[in-house]
Amino acid sequence: MTSARPAPTRLRILIEASRLFAIRGYHGTSTRDIAGAVGIQQPSLYKHFATKHEILAALLDEDLGPALARIRAAVAADGQVAVRLHAFVVGDIAAVLSLPYDVRGLYNDDVLQLPELAAQARSRARLHAATADLVRLGVEAGEFVAEEPEFVQGAITGLLLEVVREQGPEPAADPRTPATRVADFVLRSVLADPRRMPEVRAASATLAARIERAG
Amino acid sequence: MTSARPAPTRLRILIEASRLFAIRGYHGTSTRDIAGAVGIQQPSLYKHFATKHEILAALLDEDLGPALARIRAAVAADGQVAVRLHAFVVGDIAAVLSLPYDVRGLYNDDVLQLPELAAQARSRARLHAATADLVRLGVEAGEFVAEEPEFVQGAITGLLLEVVREQGPEPAADPRTPATRVADFVLRSVLADPRRMPEVRAASATLAARIERAG
DNA sequence: CCCGAAGGCTATCGATTGATAGCCTTCGGG
DNA sequence: CCCGAAGGCTATCAATCGATAGCCTTCGGG
Numbered sequence: 147m148t149s150a151r152p153a154p155t156r157l158r159i160l161i162e163a164s165r166l167f168a169i170r171g172y173h174g175t176s177t178r179d180i181a182g183a184v185g186i187q188q189p190s191l192y193k194h195f196a197t198k199h200e201i202l203a204a205l206l207d208e209d210l211g212p213a214l215a216r217i218r219a220a221v222a223a224d225g226q227v228a229v230r231l232h233a234f235v236v237g238d239i240a241a242v243l244s245l246p247y248d249v250r251g252l253y254n255d256d257v258l259q260l261p262e263l264a265a266q267a268r269s270r271a272r273l274h275a276a277t278a279d280l281v282r283l284g285v286e287a288g289e290f291v292a293e294e295p296e297f298v299q300g301a302i303t304g305l306l307l308e309v310v311r312e313q314g315p316e317p318a319a320d321p322r323t324p325a326t327r328v329a330d331f332v333l334r335s336v337l338a339d340p341r342r343m344p345e346v347r348a349a350s351a352t353l354a355a356r357i358e359r360a361g
Numbered sequence: 362m363t364s365a366r367p368a369p370t371r372l373r374i375l376i377e378a379s380r381l382f383a384i385r386g387y388h389g390t391s392t393r394d395i396a397g398a399v400g401i402q403q404p405s406l407y408k409h410f411a412t413k414h415e416i417l418a419a420l421l422d423e424d425l426g427p428a429l430a431r432i433r434a435a436v437a438a439d440g441q442v443a444v445r446l447h448a449f450v451v452g453d454i455a456a457v458l459s460l461p462y463d464v465r466g467l468y469n470d471d472v473l474q475l476p477e478l479a480a481q482a483r484s485r486a487r488l489h490a491a492t493a494d495l496v497r498l499g500v501e502a503g504e505f506v507a508e509e510p511e512f513v514q515g516a517i518t519g520l521l522l523e524v525v526r527e528q529g530p531e532p533a534a535d536p537r538t539p540a541t542r543v544a545d546f547v548l549r550s551v552l553a554d555p556r557r558m559p560e561v562r563a564a565s566a567t568l569a570a571r572i573e574r575a576g
Numbered sequence: 577c578c579c580g581a582a583g584g585c586t587a588t589c590g591a592t593t594g595a596t597a598g599c600c601t602t603c604g605g606g
Numbered sequence: 607c608c609c610g611a612a613g614g615c616t617a618t619c620a621a622t623c624g625a626t627a628g629c630c631t632t633c634g635g636g
Contacts, residue, residue: 155583171471173389177624186584189626193583198624254469255526256386293546300527301546304519311470312515331508331516335550370613392594401614404596408613413594 156194158184160208160247163201165315167251172202199262206252206266209245213238214269217276225353227284228337232329232350234280237357239306239325243318250310274299281336290336302332371409373399375423375462378416380530382466387417414477421467421481424460428453429484432491440568442499443552447544447565449495452572454521454540458533465525489514496551505551517547 162183166175177198181188195201220234242249251257258267278299284290290298305328318324326347333346377398381390392413396403410416435449457464466472473482493514499505505513520543533539541562548561 168470169474171386171388171469173386174471176622178622187586188624189586190584192625196625250470254386254471255383255465256389256469259384291549293542296527297542297546300523301520304523305516307522308515308519312511327508327512331512331550334506335546340555391592393592402616403594404616405614407595411595 155184155186157246159191159194159201160205164205164247164249164251167202167205167257168248168315169251171251171254172257197262199260202252202257202260203263203266205247205249206263206269208247209242209249209252210266210269210273212241214273214276216241217273217280221276221280221283226289226346226349227280227287228289228333228342228346229349229353231280231284231336232333232346233353233357234277235302235329235332236322236325236350236354239309239328240318240321242306242310243313243321243325246317248315250307253307274303277302284336289338291338293336298332298336301335302328305331370399370401372461374406374409374416375420379420379462379464379466382417382420382472383463383530384466386466386469387472412477414475417467417472417475418478418481420462420464421478421484423462424457424464424467425481425484425488427456429488429491431456432488432495436491436495436498441504441561441564442495442502443504443548443557443561444564444568446495446499446551447548447561448568448572449492450517450544450547451537451540451565451569454524454543455533455536457521457525458528458536458540461532463530465522468522489518492517499551504553506553508551513547513551516550517543520546 159180163175163180166179166183170179177191178188180201181191184191191201195204216238217234220230223230253270257263258270274296278295281290281293281295281298285292285295309324309328313324329350330343330347334340334343337343337346374395378390378395381394381398385394392406393403395416396406399406406416410419431449431453435445438445468485472478473485489511493510496505496508496510496513500507500510524539524543528539544565545558545562549555549558552558552561
Protein backbone atom coordinates (compact mmCIF):
# COMPACT_ATOMS: atom_id res chain seq x y z
CA MET A 147 0.00 0.00 0.00
CA THR A 148 1.32 3.40 -0.87
CA SER A 149 -0.87 5.12 1.70
CA ALA A 150 -2.67 4.08 4.82
CA ARG A 151 -6.44 4.18 4.43
CA PRO A 152 -7.65 7.35 6.16
CA ALA A 153 -9.08 6.92 9.62
CA PRO A 154 -12.88 6.97 9.52
CA THR A 155 -12.86 10.05 11.73
CA ARG A 156 -10.97 12.07 9.15
CA LEU A 157 -13.50 11.14 6.50
CA ARG A 158 -16.40 11.98 8.78
CA ILE A 159 -14.86 15.37 9.48
CA LEU A 160 -14.70 16.07 5.76
CA ILE A 161 -18.28 14.95 5.19
CA GLU A 162 -19.78 16.91 8.06
CA ALA A 163 -17.65 19.98 7.39
CA SER A 164 -18.73 20.01 3.75
CA ARG A 165 -22.39 19.95 4.76
CA LEU A 166 -21.96 22.75 7.27
CA PHE A 167 -19.96 24.82 4.79
CA ALA A 168 -22.80 24.36 2.30
CA ILE A 169 -25.45 25.55 4.73
CA ARG A 170 -23.72 28.28 6.69
CA GLY A 171 -20.62 28.99 4.63
CA TYR A 172 -16.99 28.52 5.57
CA HIS A 173 -16.75 31.62 7.73
CA GLY A 174 -20.15 30.95 9.26
CA THR A 175 -19.14 27.50 10.42
CA SER A 176 -17.07 27.21 13.57
CA THR A 177 -14.70 24.39 14.36
CA ARG A 178 -16.97 23.62 17.29
CA ASP A 179 -19.88 23.16 14.88
CA ILE A 180 -17.87 20.67 12.86
CA ALA A 181 -16.67 18.79 15.92
CA GLY A 182 -20.20 18.65 17.28
CA ALA A 183 -21.55 17.20 14.03
CA VAL A 184 -18.83 14.56 14.05
CA GLY A 185 -19.38 13.77 17.72
CA ILE A 186 -15.97 14.75 19.08
CA GLN A 187 -14.62 17.70 21.01
CA GLN A 188 -13.34 20.73 19.13
CA PRO A 189 -9.61 20.32 19.92
CA SER A 190 -9.73 16.74 18.66
CA LEU A 191 -10.16 18.12 15.13
CA TYR A 192 -6.57 19.25 15.30
CA LYS A 193 -5.36 15.65 15.53
CA HIS A 194 -6.47 15.30 11.89
CA PHE A 195 -6.07 18.80 10.41
CA ALA A 196 -3.57 21.44 11.47
CA THR A 197 -5.91 24.34 10.70
CA LYS A 198 -9.51 24.98 9.75
CA HIS A 199 -8.66 25.96 6.19
CA GLU A 200 -6.79 22.69 5.76
CA ILE A 201 -10.15 20.94 5.93
CA LEU A 202 -11.43 23.12 3.14
CA ALA A 203 -8.27 22.60 1.10
CA ALA A 204 -8.62 18.82 1.41
CA LEU A 205 -12.21 18.99 0.16
CA LEU A 206 -11.25 21.14 -2.80
CA ASP A 207 -8.31 18.92 -3.70
CA GLU A 208 -10.44 15.80 -3.74
CA ASP A 209 -12.79 17.45 -6.18
CA LEU A 210 -10.38 19.41 -8.36
CA GLY A 211 -7.79 16.70 -8.93
CA PRO A 212 -10.04 14.23 -10.77
CA ALA A 213 -11.81 17.06 -12.59
CA LEU A 214 -8.54 18.32 -14.01
CA ALA A 215 -7.64 14.82 -15.16
CA ARG A 216 -10.99 14.48 -16.91
CA ILE A 217 -10.87 17.77 -18.79
CA ARG A 218 -7.29 17.15 -19.90
CA ALA A 219 -8.24 13.76 -21.24
CA ALA A 220 -11.16 15.33 -23.10
CA VAL A 221 -8.96 18.03 -24.64
CA ALA A 222 -6.28 15.54 -25.68
CA ALA A 223 -8.69 12.96 -27.13
CA ASP A 224 -9.61 12.87 -30.77
CA GLY A 225 -13.02 12.69 -32.38
CA GLN A 226 -15.74 15.27 -32.71
CA VAL A 227 -15.47 18.11 -30.25
CA ALA A 228 -19.22 18.12 -29.60
CA VAL A 229 -19.07 14.51 -28.48
CA ARG A 230 -16.05 15.09 -26.29
CA LEU A 231 -17.61 18.14 -24.64
CA HIS A 232 -20.89 16.35 -24.05
CA ALA A 233 -19.19 13.34 -22.52
CA PHE A 234 -16.98 15.54 -20.35
CA VAL A 235 -19.90 17.51 -18.98
CA VAL A 236 -21.88 14.36 -18.21
CA GLY A 237 -18.89 12.71 -16.56
CA ASP A 238 -17.85 15.76 -14.59
CA ILE A 239 -21.28 16.52 -13.19
CA ALA A 240 -21.99 12.87 -12.45
CA ALA A 241 -18.70 12.65 -10.58
CA VAL A 242 -19.45 15.72 -8.48
CA LEU A 243 -22.94 14.45 -7.72
CA SER A 244 -21.52 11.10 -6.61
CA LEU A 245 -19.10 12.53 -4.08
CA PRO A 246 -19.91 11.84 -0.43
CA TYR A 247 -19.34 15.54 0.20
CA ASP A 248 -21.67 18.48 -0.23
CA VAL A 249 -19.76 20.71 -2.61
CA ARG A 250 -22.19 23.62 -2.53
CA GLY A 251 -20.07 25.61 -0.12
CA LEU A 252 -16.73 25.01 -1.80
CA TYR A 253 -16.86 27.16 -4.89
CA ASN A 254 -17.86 30.55 -3.60
CA ASP A 255 -15.61 33.49 -4.28
CA ASP A 256 -15.29 34.31 -0.60
CA VAL A 257 -13.58 31.01 -0.01
CA LEU A 258 -11.35 30.73 -3.06
CA GLN A 259 -9.90 34.15 -2.40
CA LEU A 260 -8.44 33.09 0.93
CA PRO A 261 -4.66 33.42 0.64
CA GLU A 262 -4.21 29.98 2.15
CA LEU A 263 -6.14 28.43 -0.72
CA ALA A 264 -4.19 30.05 -3.53
CA ALA A 265 -3.07 26.65 -4.83
CA GLN A 266 -6.67 25.45 -5.14
CA ALA A 267 -7.67 28.71 -6.82
CA ARG A 268 -4.96 28.12 -9.41
CA SER A 269 -6.18 24.58 -10.01
CA ARG A 270 -9.65 25.87 -10.59
CA ALA A 271 -8.37 28.49 -13.02
CA ARG A 272 -6.56 25.75 -14.97
CA LEU A 273 -9.76 23.69 -15.03
CA HIS A 274 -11.68 26.62 -16.45
CA ALA A 275 -8.99 27.42 -18.99
CA ALA A 276 -8.89 23.84 -20.25
CA THR A 277 -12.68 23.79 -20.56
CA ALA A 278 -12.59 27.00 -22.57
CA ASP A 279 -9.89 25.46 -24.76
CA LEU A 280 -12.13 22.53 -25.57
CA VAL A 281 -14.96 24.88 -26.51
CA ARG A 282 -12.57 26.91 -28.65
CA LEU A 283 -11.65 23.79 -30.60
CA GLY A 284 -15.29 23.29 -31.41
CA VAL A 285 -15.79 26.89 -32.50
CA GLU A 286 -12.72 26.82 -34.73
CA ALA A 287 -13.78 23.51 -36.27
CA GLY A 288 -17.15 25.04 -37.12
CA GLU A 289 -18.98 22.52 -34.95
CA PHE A 290 -20.15 25.25 -32.55
CA VAL A 291 -21.69 28.67 -33.02
CA ALA A 292 -19.32 31.63 -32.76
CA GLU A 293 -19.68 32.15 -29.01
CA GLU A 294 -16.92 33.26 -26.65
CA PRO A 295 -15.37 30.09 -25.18
CA GLU A 296 -15.03 31.71 -21.76
CA PHE A 297 -18.73 32.49 -21.70
CA VAL A 298 -19.64 28.91 -22.55
CA GLN A 299 -17.26 27.66 -19.86
CA GLY A 300 -18.91 30.00 -17.40
CA ALA A 301 -22.30 28.71 -18.43
CA ILE A 302 -21.22 25.12 -17.81
CA THR A 303 -19.86 26.11 -14.40
CA GLY A 304 -23.03 27.97 -13.51
CA LEU A 305 -25.23 25.08 -14.57
CA LEU A 306 -23.13 22.61 -12.60
CA LEU A 307 -23.41 24.69 -9.46
CA GLU A 308 -27.13 25.10 -9.98
CA VAL A 309 -27.68 21.34 -10.35
CA VAL A 310 -25.60 20.68 -7.27
CA ARG A 311 -27.60 23.30 -5.40
CA GLU A 312 -30.90 21.65 -6.31
CA GLN A 313 -29.77 18.23 -5.30
CA GLY A 314 -28.86 18.85 -1.69
CA PRO A 315 -26.42 17.07 0.57
CA GLU A 316 -26.93 13.40 -0.24
CA PRO A 317 -24.95 11.73 -3.04
CA ALA A 318 -27.24 11.24 -6.01
CA ALA A 319 -28.77 7.83 -6.60
CA ASP A 320 -28.90 8.45 -10.35
CA PRO A 321 -26.26 11.08 -11.15
CA ARG A 322 -26.26 10.63 -14.92
CA THR A 323 -29.81 11.84 -15.49
CA PRO A 324 -29.32 15.41 -14.27
CA ALA A 325 -25.80 15.38 -15.69
CA THR A 326 -27.10 14.47 -19.14
CA ARG A 327 -29.76 17.13 -18.88
CA VAL A 328 -27.10 19.80 -18.38
CA ALA A 329 -24.95 18.47 -21.21
CA ASP A 330 -27.95 18.41 -23.54
CA PHE A 331 -28.90 21.94 -22.54
CA VAL A 332 -25.41 23.23 -23.28
CA LEU A 333 -24.99 21.44 -26.58
CA ARG A 334 -28.41 22.42 -27.89
CA SER A 335 -27.25 25.98 -27.41
CA VAL A 336 -23.74 25.73 -28.84
CA LEU A 337 -24.16 23.28 -31.71
CA ALA A 338 -24.03 25.09 -35.03
CA ASP A 339 -26.33 22.43 -36.46
CA PRO A 340 -28.95 21.44 -33.87
CA ARG A 341 -29.95 18.45 -35.96
CA ARG A 342 -26.75 16.74 -34.82
CA MET A 343 -28.08 16.40 -31.26
CA PRO A 344 -29.26 12.74 -31.42
CA GLU A 345 -26.02 11.67 -33.01
CA VAL A 346 -23.93 13.56 -30.45
CA ARG A 347 -25.87 12.11 -27.56
CA ALA A 348 -25.46 8.57 -28.85
CA ALA A 349 -21.74 8.96 -29.51
CA SER A 350 -21.26 10.56 -26.08
CA ALA A 351 -22.96 7.59 -24.41
CA THR A 352 -20.75 5.05 -26.15
CA LEU A 353 -17.68 7.17 -25.40
CA ALA A 354 -18.66 7.27 -21.73
CA ALA A 355 -19.13 3.51 -21.71
CA ARG A 356 -15.67 3.06 -23.25
CA ILE A 357 -14.11 5.29 -20.59
CA GLU A 358 -15.90 3.40 -17.84
CA ARG A 359 -14.63 0.06 -19.14
CA ALA A 360 -11.10 1.45 -19.27
CA GLY A 361 -11.52 2.53 -15.63
CA MET B 362 -41.80 64.06 -1.20
CA THR B 363 -43.04 60.82 0.27
CA SER B 364 -39.63 59.85 1.62
CA ALA B 365 -36.52 61.75 2.54
CA ARG B 366 -33.64 61.04 0.20
CA PRO B 367 -31.32 58.60 2.00
CA ALA B 368 -28.25 60.12 3.56
CA PRO B 369 -25.19 59.50 1.40
CA THR B 370 -23.61 57.59 4.27
CA ARG B 371 -26.34 54.98 4.22
CA LEU B 372 -25.84 54.45 0.50
CA ARG B 373 -22.08 54.23 0.87
CA ILE B 374 -22.51 51.62 3.59
CA LEU B 375 -24.63 49.53 1.25
CA ILE B 376 -22.15 49.86 -1.61
CA GLU B 377 -19.07 49.04 0.43
CA ALA B 378 -20.79 46.26 2.34
CA SER B 379 -21.92 44.63 -0.90
CA ARG B 380 -18.36 44.62 -2.22
CA LEU B 381 -16.95 43.14 0.96
CA PHE B 382 -19.70 40.52 1.09
CA ALA B 383 -18.80 39.59 -2.49
CA ILE B 384 -15.12 39.15 -1.72
CA ARG B 385 -15.10 37.65 1.76
CA GLY B 386 -18.69 36.59 2.25
CA TYR B 387 -21.21 37.85 4.77
CA HIS B 388 -19.82 35.94 7.71
CA GLY B 389 -16.25 36.71 6.68
CA THR B 390 -16.89 40.45 6.72
CA SER B 391 -16.88 42.22 10.08
CA THR B 392 -18.76 45.39 10.83
CA ARG B 393 -15.37 46.99 11.39
CA ASP B 394 -14.37 46.06 7.84
CA ILE B 395 -17.47 47.77 6.48
CA ALA B 396 -17.02 50.86 8.64
CA GLY B 397 -13.37 51.09 7.61
CA ALA B 398 -14.27 50.94 3.91
CA VAL B 399 -16.84 53.69 4.38
CA GLY B 400 -14.45 55.78 6.45
CA ILE B 401 -16.36 55.87 9.71
CA GLN B 402 -16.03 54.15 13.05
CA GLN B 403 -17.71 50.79 13.62
CA PRO B 404 -20.38 51.95 16.12
CA SER B 405 -21.47 54.67 13.69
CA LEU B 406 -22.88 51.96 11.45
CA TYR B 407 -25.59 51.44 14.01
CA LYS B 408 -26.95 54.94 13.41
CA HIS B 409 -28.09 53.66 10.00
CA PHE B 410 -28.78 49.96 10.54
CA ALA B 411 -29.88 48.27 13.74
CA THR B 412 -28.00 45.05 13.03
CA LYS B 413 -25.48 43.65 10.59
CA HIS B 414 -28.03 41.44 8.85
CA GLU B 415 -30.25 44.46 8.29
CA ILE B 416 -27.64 45.73 5.84
CA LEU B 417 -27.85 42.47 3.96
CA ALA B 418 -31.63 42.53 4.03
CA ALA B 419 -31.69 46.04 2.56
CA LEU B 420 -29.40 44.95 -0.29
CA LEU B 421 -31.55 41.92 -1.06
CA ASP B 422 -34.76 43.95 -0.94
CA GLU B 423 -33.45 46.51 -3.40
CA ASP B 424 -32.66 43.74 -5.85
CA LEU B 425 -35.59 41.40 -5.31
CA GLY B 426 -38.39 43.97 -5.36
CA PRO B 427 -37.90 45.18 -8.94
CA ALA B 428 -37.07 41.65 -10.12
CA LEU B 429 -40.40 40.38 -8.82
CA ALA B 430 -42.22 43.21 -10.55
CA ARG B 431 -40.48 42.40 -13.85
CA ILE B 432 -41.21 38.68 -13.83
CA ARG B 433 -44.84 39.26 -12.87
CA ALA B 434 -45.26 41.68 -15.76
CA ALA B 435 -43.68 39.15 -18.11
CA VAL B 436 -46.00 36.36 -16.93
CA ALA B 437 -49.08 38.56 -17.17
CA ALA B 438 -48.26 40.01 -20.59
CA ASP B 439 -49.53 38.53 -23.81
CA GLY B 440 -47.66 37.63 -26.94
CA GLN B 441 -45.27 34.80 -27.70
CA VAL B 442 -43.75 33.23 -24.61
CA ALA B 443 -40.32 33.01 -26.23
CA VAL B 444 -40.29 36.76 -26.78
CA ARG B 445 -41.47 37.48 -23.25
CA LEU B 446 -38.88 35.16 -21.71
CA HIS B 447 -36.08 36.61 -23.82
CA ALA B 448 -37.02 40.18 -22.95
CA PHE B 449 -37.35 39.31 -19.26
CA VAL B 450 -33.93 37.68 -19.10
CA VAL B 451 -32.28 40.60 -20.90
CA GLY B 452 -34.01 43.14 -18.68
CA ASP B 453 -33.39 41.29 -15.46
CA ILE B 454 -29.69 40.70 -16.05
CA ALA B 455 -29.18 44.24 -17.36
CA ALA B 456 -30.87 45.60 -14.25
CA VAL B 457 -28.68 43.56 -11.92
CA LEU B 458 -25.55 44.57 -13.82
CA SER B 459 -26.55 48.23 -13.56
CA LEU B 460 -26.94 48.24 -9.79
CA PRO B 461 -24.35 50.21 -7.85
CA TYR B 462 -23.98 47.19 -5.59
CA ASP B 463 -21.93 44.06 -6.03
CA VAL B 464 -24.53 41.32 -5.83
CA ARG B 465 -22.10 38.41 -5.97
CA GLY B 466 -22.24 37.82 -2.25
CA LEU B 467 -25.99 38.11 -1.83
CA TYR B 468 -27.32 34.90 -3.32
CA ASN B 469 -25.36 32.23 -1.57
CA ASP B 470 -27.19 29.56 0.35
CA ASP B 471 -25.29 30.33 3.51
CA VAL B 472 -26.81 33.80 3.58
CA LEU B 473 -30.37 33.10 2.48
CA GLN B 474 -30.73 30.43 5.14
CA LEU B 475 -30.21 32.90 7.96
CA PRO B 476 -33.42 32.95 10.00
CA GLU B 477 -33.40 36.76 10.00
CA LEU B 478 -33.63 36.76 6.21
CA ALA B 479 -36.58 34.43 5.90
CA ALA B 480 -38.67 37.13 4.22
CA GLN B 481 -36.05 37.64 1.52
CA ALA B 482 -35.73 33.90 1.03
CA ARG B 483 -39.47 33.74 0.43
CA SER B 484 -39.28 36.56 -2.10
CA ARG B 485 -36.60 34.73 -3.95
CA ALA B 486 -38.66 31.54 -3.96
CA ARG B 487 -41.57 33.49 -5.46
CA LEU B 488 -39.26 34.92 -8.12
CA HIS B 489 -38.11 31.46 -9.06
CA ALA B 490 -41.62 30.08 -9.08
CA ALA B 491 -42.85 32.83 -11.37
CA THR B 492 -39.92 32.28 -13.73
CA ALA B 493 -40.70 28.58 -13.87
CA ASP B 494 -44.34 29.45 -14.56
CA LEU B 495 -43.34 31.49 -17.58
CA VAL B 496 -41.24 28.64 -18.91
CA ARG B 497 -44.11 26.24 -18.33
CA LEU B 498 -46.36 28.41 -20.47
CA GLY B 499 -43.88 28.08 -23.30
CA VAL B 500 -43.62 24.32 -22.94
CA GLU B 501 -47.39 23.90 -22.88
CA ALA B 502 -47.80 26.15 -25.93
CA GLY B 503 -45.31 24.01 -27.82
CA GLU B 504 -42.92 26.92 -28.24
CA PHE B 505 -40.28 25.24 -26.06
CA VAL B 506 -38.85 21.75 -25.92
CA ALA B 507 -40.26 19.49 -23.21
CA GLU B 508 -37.82 20.44 -20.47
CA GLU B 509 -38.62 20.73 -16.78
CA PRO B 510 -39.48 24.39 -16.10
CA GLU B 511 -37.66 24.31 -12.77
CA PHE B 512 -34.49 23.16 -14.49
CA VAL B 513 -34.66 25.97 -17.03
CA GLN B 514 -35.28 28.47 -14.24
CA GLY B 515 -32.24 27.10 -12.43
CA ALA B 516 -30.20 27.44 -15.59
CA ILE B 517 -31.20 31.08 -15.95
CA THR B 518 -30.29 31.70 -12.32
CA GLY B 519 -26.96 29.96 -12.70
CA LEU B 520 -26.12 31.89 -15.84
CA LEU B 521 -27.07 35.19 -14.22
CA LEU B 522 -24.82 34.52 -11.26
CA GLU B 523 -21.98 33.48 -13.55
CA VAL B 524 -22.24 36.66 -15.63
CA VAL B 525 -22.32 38.76 -12.48
CA ARG B 526 -19.31 36.87 -11.19
CA GLU B 527 -17.31 37.59 -14.34
CA GLN B 528 -18.11 41.24 -14.33
CA GLY B 529 -16.76 42.22 -10.94
CA PRO B 530 -17.77 45.04 -8.63
CA GLU B 531 -18.27 47.97 -11.00
CA PRO B 532 -21.65 48.61 -12.61
CA ALA B 533 -21.49 47.58 -16.25
CA ALA B 534 -21.02 50.27 -18.86
CA ASP B 535 -22.89 48.18 -21.41
CA PRO B 536 -25.17 45.81 -19.49
CA ARG B 537 -27.33 44.73 -22.42
CA THR B 538 -24.58 42.96 -24.34
CA PRO B 539 -23.84 40.25 -21.76
CA ALA B 540 -27.52 40.17 -20.85
CA THR B 541 -28.51 39.47 -24.43
CA ARG B 542 -25.83 36.83 -24.67
CA VAL B 543 -27.39 34.93 -21.77
CA ALA B 544 -30.90 35.29 -23.16
CA ASP B 545 -29.75 34.04 -26.55
CA PHE B 546 -27.96 31.11 -24.94
CA VAL B 547 -31.06 30.08 -23.04
CA LEU B 548 -33.47 30.48 -25.91
CA ARG B 549 -31.28 28.62 -28.38
CA SER B 550 -31.51 25.71 -25.98
CA VAL B 551 -35.20 25.87 -25.16
CA LEU B 552 -36.78 26.85 -28.45
CA ALA B 553 -38.51 23.92 -30.07
CA ASP B 554 -37.75 25.45 -33.47
CA PRO B 555 -34.28 27.06 -33.44
CA ARG B 556 -35.02 28.83 -36.73
CA ARG B 557 -37.24 31.22 -34.77
CA MET B 558 -34.21 32.79 -33.05
CA PRO B 559 -33.79 35.88 -35.29
CA GLU B 560 -37.48 36.65 -35.08
CA VAL B 561 -37.54 36.20 -31.30
CA ARG B 562 -34.51 38.43 -30.85
CA ALA B 563 -36.01 41.17 -32.95
CA ALA B 564 -39.39 41.04 -31.22
CA SER B 565 -37.67 41.01 -27.83
CA ALA B 566 -35.72 44.15 -28.71
CA THR B 567 -38.84 46.07 -29.77
CA LEU B 568 -40.66 44.83 -26.65
CA ALA B 569 -37.80 46.07 -24.49
CA ALA B 570 -37.90 49.44 -26.22
CA ARG B 571 -41.63 49.69 -25.61
CA ILE B 572 -41.15 48.91 -21.89
CA GLU B 573 -38.38 51.49 -21.63
CA ARG B 574 -40.59 54.15 -23.19
CA ALA B 575 -43.37 53.26 -20.78
CA GLY B 576 -40.85 53.71 -17.94
C1' DC C 577 4.93 -7.75 28.42
C1' DC C 578 5.73 -3.27 27.24
C1' DC C 579 6.13 0.91 24.86
C1' DG C 580 5.15 4.42 21.77
C1' DA C 581 2.11 6.40 18.49
C1' DA C 582 -2.70 7.72 17.61
C1' DG C 583 -6.46 9.96 19.02
C1' DG C 584 -9.48 11.12 22.29
C1' DC C 585 -10.26 14.48 26.45
C1' DT C 586 -10.35 19.12 29.66
C1' DA C 587 -8.73 23.61 30.43
C1' DT C 588 -7.37 27.69 28.67
C1' DC C 589 -5.43 31.35 25.75
C1' DG C 590 -5.55 35.94 23.16
C1' DA C 591 -7.93 37.95 19.34
C1' DT C 592 -12.00 39.28 17.28
C1' DT C 593 -16.84 39.52 16.97
C1' DG C 594 -21.57 42.24 17.07
C1' DA C 595 -23.59 45.42 19.85
C1' DT C 596 -24.44 49.15 23.64
C1' DA C 597 -23.70 53.38 26.49
C1' DG C 598 -22.92 57.83 26.56
C1' DC C 599 -20.75 62.15 24.97
C1' DC C 600 -20.06 65.91 21.51
C1' DT C 601 -20.83 68.58 17.29
C1' DT C 602 -23.58 70.18 13.43
C1' DC C 603 -27.49 72.33 11.67
C1' DG C 604 -32.27 73.39 10.25
C1' DG C 605 -36.92 74.97 11.88
C1' DG C 606 -39.58 77.66 15.20
C1' DC D 607 -31.45 82.54 19.40
C1' DC D 608 -31.97 78.07 20.76
C1' DC D 609 -33.02 73.43 20.90
C1' DG D 610 -33.57 68.91 19.50
C1' DA D 611 -32.67 65.45 16.15
C1' DA D 612 -29.04 63.31 13.33
C1' DG D 613 -24.89 61.40 13.13
C1' DG D 614 -20.43 61.27 14.29
C1' DC D 615 -17.02 59.80 18.20
C1' DT D 616 -14.53 56.86 22.34
C1' DA D 617 -14.82 53.27 25.56
C1' DT D 618 -16.34 49.02 26.65
C1' DC D 619 -18.97 44.70 27.01
C1' DA D 620 -19.91 39.55 26.82
C1' DA D 621 -19.71 35.95 23.51
C1' DT D 622 -17.35 33.40 20.38
C1' DC D 623 -13.53 32.47 17.50
C1' DG D 624 -9.27 29.35 16.10
C1' DA D 625 -5.65 27.30 18.27
C1' DT D 626 -2.40 25.28 22.02
C1' DA D 627 -0.90 22.67 26.21
C1' DG D 628 -0.96 18.79 28.45
C1' DC D 629 -3.12 14.50 30.23
C1' DC D 630 -5.17 9.76 29.62
C1' DT D 631 -6.58 5.57 27.19
C1' DT D 632 -6.29 2.23 23.45
C1' DC D 633 -3.85 -0.91 20.86
C1' DG D 634 -0.61 -3.12 17.56
C1' DG D 635 4.31 -4.58 16.79
C1' DG D 636 8.67 -6.14 18.79
